[in-house]
Amino acid sequence: MADTEINYDDAIDYWTSTPATIDGVLGGFGHTSLPKTDVKGSLSFYNRVRSKYPEFDQSSNINKRALDVGAGIGRVTKDLLSKICDKIDLLEPVIPFAHQIPVELERANLSNKLGQIYKIPMQDFTPNEGAYWIIWCQWCLGQLKDDHLVTFLIRCKSALQKDGLVFVKENNTSTLNDDFDEVDSSVTRSDASFRDIFIRAGYEILHVELQRGLPSGLLPVRTYALRPIDR
Ligand code: SAH
Secondary structure, three states: OHHHHOOHHHHHHHHHOOOOOHHHHOOOOOOOOHHHHHHHHHHHHHHHHHHHOHHHHHHOOOOOEEEEEOOOOOHHHHHHHHHHOOEEEEEOOOHHHHHHHHHHHHHOOOHHHEEEEEOOOHHHOOOOOOOEEEEEEEOOHHHOOHHHHHHHHHHHHHHEEEEEEEEEEEEEOOOOOOEEEOOOOEEEEOHHHHHHHHHHOOEEEEEEEEOOOOOOOOOOEEEEEEEEOOO
16 A cells, blocks of 8 residues: 555655745645636635535634644635634644744734644644634645544544534545655545545545646646534
């Protein structure tokens, strides 16, 4: 299995040596159409989920709190979550990235949206019980071994508010296999592998979409809205 090759220290070393910029967290695609296309796609995905699942849309008028997982320098928080949530906590174990988060948010006049920054890797993190309306995981779940991803997603279930959802937006392989990427010691999973992991963690897929309009040369990117089966 590709995920057995993952080494967590190698991954942190790689990201720590990467510039704390949009280009850094997007693997050199920061100056392409990628960031804009990504955010536009995420917003319309979110809107489709709201209309498909009214309980989610109506569930959190008081405390729309989100957790941005593997947040990098806070790009998803700044461009997406701050537009749809009241407060965002961010999880980012790489210290130079974590330090850049408040800088980016202040520059965008969004400091009021910033909650906690947890400098802890996903595999060691337990989010607070019942805290979140949205848990957003983007371009970071490949850093976890399969079993650790399943247990992380299980912990996320108890961290959701009633009718809250987990969103996963990740690259997929174009085959049925998962591929190890030695650059950042991660795996790229097939759509089938993700579905298997979601089932093991006790989620159903409420909605899934392929991101359109990506620059050429990139892998397919899918967004999944996940609802716990057993709550
Ligand atoms: N989600 C952000 C950043 C993507 S880059 C965005 O879309 O802009 C991948 C991020 O995953 C990096 O910030 C890296 O530091 C983080 N990461 C790597 N290993 C991790 C781990 N074990 N737990 C949490 N985050 C991790």
